[in-house]
Amino acid sequence: MRRAGDLLTHVTSFFEEHQLAAAHAVIGVSGGVDSMVLLHLCQRAVEGAPPALGGFSVVHVHHHLRDAADRDAAFVQAYCRQHGIPCEIAHVEIADVRGEGLEAAARRARYEALAARARGKSGVILVAHHAQDELETFVMRLLRGAGPLGLGGMRPKVEMFGAHVLRPLIAVEKAAILEYAAAHGVPHVEDETNQDTRFLRNRVRQVVVPALRSIEPQAERKVLEALEILWAEDAYMQAQAERAAREVAAWRADGSILLSAARLAALHVSLQRRVIHILLNCFSAREWTFAHVESIRRLAAAKAASGEVHLAADVRCVKAYDHMYIGRPQRDNLHLSARVRWDLRAPEAGIGQGEARWRFRRLWVADPNPARLPSPWWLLLPAEVSWAEVAVGVPTSERVRLFGGRGTKKLQDIFTDAKVPRAWRPRWPVVFVDGEAVWVPGLMRSGAWLWRGGPAYVIRARAPAACLAAWPLRADRGRR
Ligand SMILES: Nc1ncnc2c1ncn2[C@@H]1O[C@H](COP(=O)(O)OP(=O)(O)OP(=O)(O)O)[C@@H](O)[C@H]1O
Known part of the structure; x- marks a missing residue:
């Protein structure tokens, strides 16, 4: 278990490993204890470093969803002002939930906003997910019937909306974060929705995580060990899938994708799934289900020369002989005149x-x-x-x-x-x-x-x- 005293060394070596010292990263800070601890660690990690090596900034995303949202934004802003850290409050409006649920839509909007700020700088976003978040995600995805790709959970480093999202605390246990916050008097706000049991994550946190810990006190570490094996295999498979995707598919200027049904169907089934996943991820960051992937796979392999899969309100996969098209059809130009x-x-x-x-x-x-x-x-x-x-x-x-x-x-x-x-x-x-x-x-x-x-x-x-x-x-x- 990582103790609070090791955290600074851990974060510094994470930065070194990812060559982040001069990265001018954007730190996503909600004001909660996790991201405030990350911010505090970043401040200490760059202490005494020349500005060119330490120039990170903070972005707080204001979702306008909770009563306490103004309070959180003001808190983050005041902390940054006090410590001379550049801070931006990014206001987002979640008008389009696209059938994915409010939580997922807020998450998408948040990463979109963070990525937009990061792209203008080093392209790096730091977020404060930790080992318990990882355990919760693992359980939630298991219950959703995810395959290895989903069970792999939150990677230490991923690409999102054209930016690199890094998670320096992903291997750190929640207890170490709380211990660090107490030892260093890190101020933070409490998010009252964390108690709301309407959210699956909160139910997993309150019911499943304590039960798992009572059976295996090292549950977080065990899941992380399993994930590290999965990540190594995943990196290899992903490289194969990306190569295969380029061979079977062509991207059009309007963002739609054309692929060869026969070439897709000729791949190994697990590669087919990953290729389809890569292609679907080109259409917003919504989480595609295994059922979507399987429908496309079946359509590609089907004897029928034509067919169609509705993926979302505005995204379709259409097959005509060997050609398959995944995209957003433009306004239906169907007229009935002569x-x-x-x-x-x-x-x-x-x-x-x-x-x-x-x-x-x-x-x-x-x-x-x-x-x-x-x-x-x-x-x-x-x-x-x-x-x-x-x-x-x-x-x-x-x-x-x-x-x-x-x-x-x-x-x-x-x-x-x-x-x-x-x-x-x-x-x-x-x-x-x-x-x-x-x-x-x-x-x-x-x-x-x-x-x-x-x-x-x-x-x-x-x-x-x-x-x-x-x-x-x-x-x-x-x-x-
Ligand atoms: N409103 C926000 N603005 C900027 N970054 C955010 C915001 N909400 C979350 N994040 C970033 O995403 C990470 C994970 O978010 P999540 O909602 O899972 O955790 P959280 O409970 O908000 O974490 P924290 O304890 O930091 O508040 C946070 O640690 C933070 O780095």
Whole structure:
């Protein structure tokens, strides 16, 4: 057990190990005993050091959630003023809980605010989590059914929102912190919500931790020992997973991700899970559950050519053949008029109504393989095209350019050659780009706007069921 007397040496060597002396770290201080002890230790660690080596600052995040929040902010500010430490009160507003719960939303907002301040400095944030926090987190995650990734708990060093979060006290027992605070008269405030048993963490702290300690007085240390083994394995697996993620996935400028279903499914199952986790973590710091990861894994391996997983209100994973897309679809551009101007940055467009509706879905593919798209139900459009027009009721005298500059073909002839029933012809859509017909879905692609390599929009058309029933010849392809 680490005693209070060892704390300064412990923190100093933690800083040395992480080459932090000159880091100009931002210390997250709530005003509670843990972060006040960390602050006190940092003050002592840099005592006498030239300013260039010791220039840390304090950030207190004011969440505007508790009655005592003003009191805490004023306390931290007064302490820092008294000791000549630069201090900022960062006000955050938690308007968007995104189904993750208030506690998690507050935590996300807090780290976002701390990271924003740290990025302008050394990029380092220090927080005062300790061994008991680690034990509580371990128990909570165990109860949530977490795998090794989650059970690994809070690492001594992690990346969050583009900053490094370091936890110098993670191996220190709570008793040593309290002992240190008493011995050095470290002032602090009490957070009354720590007693609120509506929070799972508080119930674990009040019920489970004492029970574990009564069975194993060294429970914190034992869990830490287990975690250290886990962290070493985790670091290795994570490096493998990051490499694999770069091989299976491509990140687009708008933040969405494209990946190959086959390549993902070919990885070892535990690597698949980690890769998916890495990809999901690109979409906010909310905690994705194992169920989300498994749904994506199943979708990748499924025989079905297409499918979709709703991950959160605004994040989806969509599969079309080998392509999988994880992202936030932009505003649904679905119109039911006869002529739709389709912004290709939106994933979908539709035309017609009910049973007679045609659907168009597009994917952005960094490096398409045209050999995979032999069917006339698919179209590749060069990346520079950003608008397409989907129209029905196009006069059958409209001409579609043939490949290789060999003239044009009338829509009338295209329908006749493909034996499309007359009843369907006025309702068959034609896709235009810049006023020129580029595609009669299911029937013919034109020689206009040809893709010649590089990133592209891959568009899939799906004919209405009623149409496929009336026109059985190519029904199988339309359904895919
Ligand atoms: N409002 C805040 N502003 C800045 N940093 C914070 C704030 N709340 C928490 N932190 C940082 O995150 C760490 C962990 O937060 P957590 O809420 O788990 O603990 P805590 O009970 O608030 O800790 P403490 O005893 O320091 O108050 C804190 O020790 C502190 O470093």
